[in-house]
Amino acid sequence: MKEIILGISAYYHDSAAALTIDGKIFAAAHEERFSRKKQDSSFPVNACRFVLDEAGVSLGDLTAVVFYDKPYIKFERLLETYHAFAPSGLKSFNSAIPVWIKEKLFMKDNLRKELSKLGREGEKIPQILFPEHHLSHAASAFFPSPFKDAAILTLDGVGEWATTTIGYGNGNKISMLRELWFPHSIGLFYAAFTYYCGFKVNSGEYKLMGLAPYGNPDAEETKSIKRKILDTLVDIREDGSFLLNMDYFDYATKLSMTNDAKWERLFGFPRRKPEQELDQHYMNMAYAIQEVTEEIVLKLAATAKELTKSDNIVLAGGVALNCVANGRLLKAGIFKNIWIQPASGDAGGSLGAALAAHYIYFGNERTEIDPDDSMRGAYLGPQFSDFDIERVARKYGAVYEKFNDFDKLCDKTASLLNNDTVIGWFQGRMEFGPRALGNRSILGDPRCPDMQKKLNLKIKFREGFRPFAPSVLEEDIQEFFDIPVKSPYMLLVAPVVESRRCRIPDNYNELPLYERLYFQRSDVPSITHINFSARIQSVSRKTNPRYWQLINKFKEKTGYGIVVNTSFNVRGEPIVCTPDDAYRCFMRTEMDYLVMGNYLFTKKEQPDWSKTDNWREEFKLD
Amino acid sequence: MEILKDIWGFLKVRKKFWLLPLIVILLLLGLLIVLSGSSAIAPFIYTIF
Structure with a gap:
């Protein structure tokens, strides 16, 4: 009997579904493409229907459904964060917690309810598995890659606790070697600058990266912004780990990314309002934060090399979509080969979750490794006649x-x-x-x-x-x-x-x-x-x-x-x-x-x- | 109730028993929210919650 696994990412941003059959990637799609709501976070009912129909299978044929993170550990992180920052964050607590106690804590039940709508009347719902968020990212990067073994670097906003991980993949195994925990997050660090430069968090990071080259590298202001970032906002260690100065970041407990008053005092210009004219301050800021981000990525990669001694590196997580940093990593030559998961954001977590179940949970051997990769060009969505x-x-x-x-x-x-x-x-x-x-x-x-x-x-x-x-x-x-x-x-x-x-x-x-x-x-x-x-x-x-x-x-x-x-x-x-x-x-x-x-x-x-x-x-x- | 079993398993594995009173209170609060029928809207800024 074939082993058919449905991977799901949902409820945060960019919901998606992916289907693997005996470890082969069969179909995958973002929910937003069907619902026409950008970064739709709801249960990916349309994407699930598509991948099941594409394979001609029904709910009862599935070996397992795999959700891309562990909700309870995420909840633990929330409670501990609010506890650590209390009494600050009461407003955010009041708005976040009801969603949890009404919906997210009951994730298994909710998933079952949603899945039952996809199947036939009375059809059996398969077992539901919950790998860790960064394991899902790591699996999405390593298993489809063309490498037998590789260092794995995952970088994003946050999953349960981890925000950055270094792992090692070999055969059908992934071991996590280092983790950096919330609130110290490279994704949220970059997102804070995205926010301060007047772009939308979660979608504007690409704009900030595109804006960076407009910064003047020789300008005194650019150098000063970079200096202030390194002296005041972030303490980067030799191994690429870092600590953010949380006096300047509000995302842990409040409903904004930055402490605007403190940032204005530090940098000398206010937060840009969305759609406001772009002036040179923000371009210089974009340049500076891009440079700092690249420095962190390079240091992390060097640590990954030291820990794994592999010739290959694979990347996933939202920050792996920073193709300028990727280009710099390639040029640095720390690794001979580099492969980046094309769906590096949370949507790709659905695919990683399915692959993690196939190789790690069910223990299947990874025998066939495609010399290009097994993503089939990322052409995994619907086609039309x-x-x-x-x-x-x-x-x-x-x-x-x-x-x-x-x-x-x-x-x-x-x-x-x-x-x-x-x-x-x-x-x-x-x-x-x-x-x-x-x-x-x-x-x-x-x-x-x-x-x-x-x-x-x-x-x-x-x-x-x-x-x-x-x-x-x-x-x-x-x-x-x-x-x-x-x-x-x-x-x-x-x-x-x-x-x-x-x-x-x-x-x-x-x-x-x-x-x-x-x-x-x-x-x-x-x-x-x-x-x-x-x-x-x-x-x-x-x-x-x-x-x-x-x-x-x-x-x-x-x-x-x-x-x-x-x-x-x-x-x-x-x-x-x-x-x-x-x-x-x-x-x-x-x-x-x-x-x-x-x-x-x-x-x-x-x-x-x-x-x-x-x-x-x-x-x-x- | 499966959820209580799952939460207990989670507390045991993670050795986070100190979260138990908090979770119990929150679940009771949750019951109130469900009974009162009010809606729960997620914070919008960055979905880390």
Whole structure:
């Protein structure tokens, strides 16, 4: 009998479900993609239904359901934290505890209740297991990796008690070697700066990372901010462990991240209000905190190396999505090989929980190790047929052209890209993890100097400073970027090669933000960030043949095997899941063309989008 | 009740018996919340709670 395991992450942020069959990753998806609520934290009923249907199994066929953390230990942490900080934190206590005593303490019952809705009447609910949060992350990083053994580094906000762990994976075992406990958390430390710079905690960390290169590294203010961080806010030890000065952080017991008055006194400028104009203070602050974060990650990695002596390192946890830090870790050469779980956030915990049960709890051997990895390119979500696409077209009266020959469609699409148009690209299975990797993507020509501005302001409706990532043919990666390895999941940042860069003025770092931004920095300006870096996705012919074929066609026409790739959504919207989501997103924005499967939709030919379809009302800004 | 068994198991494994009175009081409070039918809304800032 096959061993089928359902992994679930839920109730905090970014709910998801994943299904493994005999240890093979079969399907996984975020709940937000179905419910259309960004970072939906509710029980992932739709994602569970999808993974079960995809495998053609029912609740009764499952060997186990695995929830990605231990609720009681989390509750213990809450009680002990409130006890330690009392009487401070009464307000937070009053709002947090009712949720626990009404719902979260009864997690097993709640899960059973929710699961029973997925099964047939009277169907048996399988056993429910609860691995630790960081073990789930560690399992999500190690078991799908291409390594027989590896050091494991998990970094996030907080799980039960642990916020950072160093572990060692070998065969089907994971041993935890070091743990750093709440409230000393690298994730919450970075989130506190995200908050102070006026971005939303839990989604704005990416913006802060994108803002960091706008900081002036030579400015006295940047150096002073970094000094103050190191002298006052955090005490970093040689082994990468650290203590935060909790006089300055309110997240342990209050409903905010920072003590704003103390921060203002320390740094000399107030917290930025959301959507307020960005001035140089915040850019310098972003630069400084990014540097400090990277220093911590490097020290932790060095400790992991010392403890494990392995040549390989794998990473997971929300902080592992900090691709700038990952790029620096790669460059540091502490480990020969590095692999990062593409769904490193809590959603990926569902997959890790399922894998932890398979290998650790049920004790199955880890015999087959895929030399690439076993994530199947992270294309683990739902896919849709021609029939589904045509149904959506009929629903909206959409006009389309169907190509029976996919090569001809690629040829046409590549020509359109070459004409500076913006194209929605919807193919095959949806990605698992926060990045669109060419199946739910918006594409553009990276050589076009206006593409970055156009995509940010007219298509994505997001902040003008935010950079875009390239998708490059795997075989051409070193033609464009100074990186010795492939980067299939857009989790490594590396510089554009010197030969492609343009000369910049001596006072470049002192120019105002938008002057720097619109300065042509390379022959692929729309994917070259302000400091010549890029967040790279290398596209493999084996993993995503359709996307590879399109980029290769673009190369045949232009000599450039590279395109701009951004997720198929507008600001605040989860990445599109279905053809219906894709068509609506296409019609709401100034995208010029939409390619779904073998169908091409031209914006000019579409019927008037007369619906009062205001995405700003449907999706809250993130 | 399975939950009481689970909580006892948790206290035993973690050797955190001093949390017992607190948990009992909170569970009684929880009963009140359930009986009074009021809603419980999670803090919004960062879901570490």
